[in-house]
Amino acid sequence: MKKTEIRFTGFGGQGIIRCALITGKALALFDNKHATMNQAIGPEARGSACASQLIVSDERVLYPYITSPDILVSMSQEAYDKYEPELGNKGILIIDTDLVKPKSVRGKVNMYSIPSTRFAEELGNRVFANLVMLGFFTAVTNTVSTEAMKKALPGLVPDRFLDRNIEAFDKGYKHGQKALLKTKKAAAKKPAAPKAKQKLKK
Amino acid sequence: MKKVKADPKGVLTGAHYLDGDYAIAEGGLAAGCRFFGGYPITPSTETAEHFAGRIPKVGGIFIQMEDELASMASLIGAVWGGQKAMTVTSGPGFSLMMENIGLACMMEIPLVIANVQRGGPSTGLPTLTGQQDMMQAKWGSHGDYEIIALCPDSPQECFDLTIDAFNLSETYRVPVFVMTDECVGHMHEKVIIPPAEEIDVVERKWYTGPVGEYLPYKNDKDGIPFLARVGEGHRFHTTGLTHDERGYPVINAECQKVNVTHIIEKIRGNADKIIRIEENDTEGAEIVVISYGITSRVAVRAVQQAKKAGIKIGTLRLITAWPFPEKRIKQLAKKVKAFVFPEINYGQMVREVERASGNSCKVVSVPHCGGWVHDPQDILDAIKEAVK
Structure with missing residues (x-):
């Protein structure tokens, strides 16, 4: 059984919960996966470090919460500081370059970065930053299909801004493809790193 | 009981x-609920919010009442008015509803209450989980009565079991x-x-006899009385006091016996039809985990x-917590070494297992005070301890 644990983090108001909702809907309804989504609903969802979590599996998800994320998306420094330590040693870390200053990358963590907020501002409004991030996430993680993500958008973004959201997604996606290519090239040059111990999961 | 297809x-x-x-x-709307009276409370507010948006579009009414006492009262009124009605709440609101829940039991009102449980007591943990109102659901209002309680384990079951809840409430x-x-x-x-044509909905048991002869508490052959439609000219009386077939108060032990026996036995007598459990690998199991x-x-x-550690183990899931499946527990108790019962409370439903199993086997409670789900390791430790 393949299981992937994903955590989206940032400030309340950035669309962090919407990120997990869109991705979860895409996986559950259009990519034929089991996808269980949980969100922070306390005061943290309204301004401070906010997180949403998504567990994706080929089989029914039993334990509903993340134990050690395989993928961590961070769109604020506070959220990065809070959640980075729990990322698995072979995990994927995705950050907004302008908002997160990362520590040195540990273990076999793959880090990808994108100025998602700046890109969204270039598109006219920073509210699209989460969609830029989702496009980027889709390209670099290979957990969800582009088609499914786009199909999931109606109903989860305002109808009149659907096109703008797709535009933002595409911008992030393209940047992700480039980033992926760069990483592959760099990996081809570098000799293989020693095997890191994988943390046991609940 | 008349089944029709969902609207x-x-x-x-x-x-x-x-x-x-x-x-x-959505389950409520599919089951034909057209009245929602409630008061928002975390973590159940989303249900009320969703109802408020959806129910006017299907010709129903949403009222945010001044509190939970009034919410329950509004439901009882709505049902007498001919609607299917429901509300949703959490711990503190559930406590406030208890008096009128008793009234609904005494008046034999079909209605549905969803309790999205959070950690208690009192205001406790508004945003975090718990399963601490299980005994309150059964015993929360005063006097002797019976109710039915269903326990969904997923959003899909929240939909399915809410429909079942309406059907059971109308049936009994x-x-x-x-x-x-x-x-x-x-x-x-x-x-x-x-699709609507695949959803069976139990229609209210409407009185169809002549005007002037309606008796609100005269049992039909199946033991359940009819409800009259408003506007057809039926005059009747109803009360929370002990009452006769006409719904008139009769304050004596004889009538009390008939009245109380009826509201209890209509559920206990049909328990086999109501109870739903899900069993896996219980045949030949040494340990059965109930949850x-x-x-x-x-x-x-x-x-x-x-299982990986070689323990012969099965599971029994309570889909109906009330009525409690004591017959089945009694049977299994004679065959297993122990029951292990994790629940997000200090040990509530486990007492029912202890009662039903007598001294036939060990019963191990795995309590959790609320705020999070169990660490599976804690349940595993209890299993390993129980199998010794």
């Missing part, structure tokens, strides 16, 4: 990505509880809503690990 107006057919709270609202003229919790209530998963709601999913994790 397509209320059925949002298709595949959706919903949380348990929204799924409860009794309040039915959907006892979910914050974790399931706020968890998003795929929810399939079938309900979200804990049943977490428990499976532990059970899988126990």
